[in-house]
Amino acid sequence: MQRTPGLEIIPLIGLPEFTPDHSLATEIVRSLVGIAVDDGDVLAVTSKVVSKVEGCFVPASERAELIERDTVRVVARMRGPNASAIVENRLGVVAAAAGVDASNVAGDWVLALPEDPDASARRLANELRDALGIDLGIVITDTVGRPWRYGQTDIAIGSANVALYADERGGKDTAGKPLTVTQRCVADEIAAASDLVKGKTAGIPVALVRGLGEYVVPGTDQRARHINRDLELDLFSLGTQEAFEEGYRSALAAVAAGKVLDPRAE
Amino acid sequence: MQRTPGLEIIPLIGLPEFTPDHSLATEIVRSLVGIAVDDGDVLAVTSKVVSKVEGCFVPASERAELIERDTVRVVARMRGPNASAIVENRLGVVAAAAGVDASNVAGDWVLALPEDPDASARRLANELRDALGIDLGIVITDTVGRPWRYGQTDIAIGSANVALYADERGGKDTAGKPLTVTQRCVADEIAAASDLVKGKTAGIPVALVRGLGEYVVPGTDQRARHINRDLELDLFSLGTQEAFEEGYRSALAAVAAGKVLDPRAE
Numbered sequence: 001m002q003r004t005p006g007l008e009i010i011p012l013i014g015l016p017e018f019t020p021d022h023s024l025a026t027e028i029v030r031s032l033v034g035i036a037v038d039d040g041d042v043l044a045v046t047s048k049v050v051s052k053v054e055g056c057f058v059p060a061s062e063r064a065e066l067i068e069r070d071t072v073r074v075v076a077r078m079r080g081p082n083a084s085a086i087v088e089n090r091l092g093v094v095a096a097a098a099g100v101d102a103s104n105v106a107g108d109w110v111l112a113l114p115e116d117p118d119a120s121a122r123r124l125a126n127e128l129r130d131a132l133g134i135d136l137g138i139v140i141t142d143t144v145g146r147p148w149r150y151g152q153t154d155i156a157i158g159s160a161n162v163a164l165y166a167d168e169r170g171g172k173d174t175a176g177k178p179l180t181v182t183q184r185c186v187a188d189e190i191a192a193a194s195d196l197v198k199g200k201t202a203g204i205p206v207a208l209v210r211g212l213g214e215y216v217v218p219g220t221d222q223r224a225r226h227i228n229r230d231l232e233l234d235l236f237s238l239g240t241q242e243a244f245e246e247g248y249r250s251a252l253a254a255v256a257a258g259k260v261l262d263p264r265a266e
Numbered sequence: 267m268q269r270t271p272g273l274e275i276i277p278l279i280g281l282p283e284f285t286p287d288h289s290l291a292t293e294i295v296r297s298l299v300g301i302a303v304d305d306g307d308v309l310a311v312t313s314k315v316v317s318k319v320e321g322c323f324v325p326a327s328e329r330a331e332l333i334e335r336d337t338v339r340v341v342a343r344m345r346g347p348n349a350s351a352i353v354e355n356r357l358g359v360v361a362a363a364a365g366v367d368a369s370n371v372a373g374d375w376v377l378a379l380p381e382d383p384d385a386s387a388r389r390l391a392n393e394l395r396d397a398l399g400i401d402l403g404i405v406i407t408d409t410v411g412r413p414w415r416y417g418q419t420d421i422a423i424g425s426a427n428v429a430l431y432a433d434e435r436g437g438k439d440t441a442g443k444p445l446t447v448t449q450r451c452v453a454d455e456i457a458a459a460s461d462l463v464k465g466k467t468a469g470i471p472v473a474l475v476r477g478l479g480e481y482v483v484p485g486t487d488q489r490a491r492h493i494n495r496d497l498e499l500d501l502f503s504l505g506t507q508e509a510f511e512e513g514y515r516s517a518l519a520a521v522a523a524g525k526v527l528d529p530r531a532e
Contacts, residue, residue: 005276005277005279006274006275006276006277006463006473007273007274007275007459007462007463008272008273008274008275009272009273009274009275009459010271010272011271011272013271076501076502077501078501086501093414094413094414103448143448143450146412146451147360147413147495147500147501147502148359148360148494148495148500148502149421149451149454149493149494149495150431150449150451150492150493150494150495151430151431151449151450151451151454151493152448152449152450152451153450153451153454153455153458154455155415164417165416165417166465182369182409182418183416183417183418184409184417184418184419184461184465185412185415185416185417185418185419186462186465188415188417188419188458189419189420189458189459189461189462189465190462192419192454192455192458192459193273193275193455193458193459193462195450195455196273196452196455196456196459196478197272197273197477199432199450199452199455207272211463212462226416227415227416227417228414228415228416229413229414229415229416234413234414234506235342235343235344235352235413235505235506235507236342236413236414236502236505236506237506238506238509238510239501239502239509240500240501240502240503240504240506240509241501241509242509243504243506243507243508243509243510243513244504244509244510244512244513244516245513246510246513247509247510247511247512247513247514247515247516247517248513248514248516248517249513249517250510250513250514250517251513251514251515251516251517251518251521252517252521252526252529252530253529255517255518255521255526255529256529256530260518260521263518263519263521263522264518264522
């Protein structure tokens, strides 16, 4: 099949309002009728619909308990009324309110993130292979804010059959110089790209990205979970105010314990 | 013209190795021959080629001075040999080594970022309108790392004719609930998306993104520079270690000044 040399990002139209009674794979296959899919294509799936088919509904009245349950550690606290904390959640993602979300959920419910989005992606990839006979890449997306930048973008929180990075380390640039650092996070870029069509109109939770052949690697053991930086390599593991306060308390404790004899000399 | 309902991202092939003797607009127009462009299309342009045509070359031996010149404040210091600092640069972008880059630059030169990427984008948009008769959106991109996530993605450091955000605040979601926070940074998502075709192969510094009509706003006064979060609203304005040390010093100074009488009681 003739392809443009670039990418196409196609919103999947006509998907239902998902419930635990739906099969995500079945509905996706149905919505793909008339759209050519091929090895090398990637489906970007909003985590929200994965949560819905997996039944991750929690009564809205239990939102606070859910956030607490899904919080591994608090990174920073926003100020002001109704401000939520920025935390590392059980998936290793740093996000406001642990990624718990009430938007686009009907009734008095909130949605927890999928239990294991990498496993969800793997299941979906397998079911789609059974139905379509091809290995699609799967990226499960979530929306997060960023330090230093206003606004949110989508990132990858689950994946299957996708190479997470365009790893150019060890290669050479066009000028023949060694590339020592460059390691593009393709999975997050796919998530962000897919949001451009998903985000346009409500009710479009899945997009097909065509033309990513070199990043679709059937059976790869790379998992979006591994994009999360290890705590000890993270220069921003604690918010500025929280780290300042920890330092302040630490100094006072050192003084109280007699470990600092002359504070002026430190 | 019939368009797919989604996006197309087309790498521009055959652009030259840019020098200050080139006109970016002229070369882009040349490379667009045979490709349909229309209002609502966006060109994503790697800042590196903007720097090259604007002559932002600095001798490699002056790299350290250039980084210092472009640094507004140090945010965090990486550890280890050859580690660069993460700083806010003169464009307001938080990036390693102030965004100064030696990759894909021939000879003993490094490249500074464009003096004013928003102005560069505006100039390019005007020149392309003169040449093509249409208003294209322009996003000038740079590559940055992220806290909490491995790998880099592209972000927007300059823009013209582009709405930076899909601002859904004040709207309602599909379940009729008010959206209070959601504000997708479309400009950064365009930058990330374009990197998927630019990043694939060296020597592709420009991509055309088709199908973004609702975000192309000719003459908008929105500028990518404004995506940078104001310092006082930034919960991560200083690295964890740096903030801890500041807190520690601050406590000792308070003790030394007699402001803390009983450290154990604080």
